[in-house]
Amino acid sequence: MDVVEMLDITEGCAAPQKVLLFSQAEALKAFCADFLSRDKITAWVLERLHPAGAYCSACKNKITDATTLNNFYSLRRCRCKSCNAWFSALKGTALHHAGLDVSDIFLIAVFSEMKIEAKIIADVLKCHADTVKMWQAKFRAVEDGK
16 A cells, blocks of 8 residues: 555645644654554654645645655655655655654654653664754754744
8 A cells, every 4th residue: 555545635725834843742642552653653743744735845836646645655755746856755844854763753752751761762762862852852842832
């Protein structure tokens, strides 16, 4: 099954909406056994980051062809049919060039909302505690901005 088929793509949206990051509380509320699947986490995160659907980050045109949509929702590089720009679903978000997998960032959000110490999260995810603390600060900034 293509990733595109797993998502409810919003049709007819006038302007692209993009969210820089999601909240820790939102991640914990959504967390369940299904989220042990990387594909499920990725789909959930992309639905939060792009609530209006897939758009070219350069010209803002809606992506409509199946191949580009599948690449977008699979976190692969996409090429806009209108302006020929290359981009991914993470461009323009806090996850662009993050250095961590989307599922790791999601788990930092969930574990942080559960008040698990940064060192323990880092041990579980096999990353540095400072990396976890940096993401916790980004999530706090999202909360403070609401």
